[in-house]
Amino acid sequence: MNSFLALRDQELTQFTGERRQKVRHRVERNLHTAEFIASVVELFGPVLADTMNVLGGGHSMLEGEKLRILSETEDDDPYGPGPGVGEIVR
């Protein structure tokens, strides 16, 4: 084996055991942080962007998104009248 490869092998053996594990844990922590930040951005990013847009004088992107309320649904009484409705209780 030539001297450069022997040097490389010595370096490879330097990076083992606890040292290697320590760096691995640090990488995992970085990845978890990155994942958390990505999730937060994904969740709140559109709302934040919309808020900034409205604050800047624009129209809300969410304006067109009309949520139906119960009284406007096609079937606002899906279970029908309960028993005894309309009867006079004496």
Place this chain on the structure above:
Amino acid sequence: MEDMDIVQAYRAHQHATCFQLLYDRYAGKVFSKAMTMLHRESEAEDAVQEIFTKIFTSLGKFEGHSKFSTWVYSITYNLCIDKIRRGKRSRELFATEMDDPPDTAEEVPDEALLTMQVSELRYVLGQLTEAERTLLLMKYKDGVKVRAIAQLLGKNESAVKMQLKRIKEKAKRIHDKQFATIS
């Protein structure tokens, strides 16, 4: 299991086992290559952390046109070069001209360097400048081709070849001066 299979499995499930497999396969090699460029263990260790974070956060960009190992090594070298630039040690590393005047003597054969004892090689490397050491290690320890070195350092191929030739001469001179007289 091939690298690409593990990469695809990691992309699909982000499973810790896939991460561990790739990390175990490449951590030592990446550390060794970071040592080539940065020369300090603590810096190389930090670089390994940054490199693996970058690898796993940009795994979606890896399309498989090249080998996974090639992609990993290019990230390694680029990140190390960025670190060197940030550390303001770049002037020497990226300079085309060397201190030594051009030597017209016959080229030193590779064997002269390859057959040194590791302790001798360490001594010789310690006497070279950072740029010289980096080039020599990239070529002979990491096996990076001259063309790739030229691309990485933003130089032309013939300039890198000339630099390598001079560095080999200098390394041989240092070796002979220190060890030929002893033996």
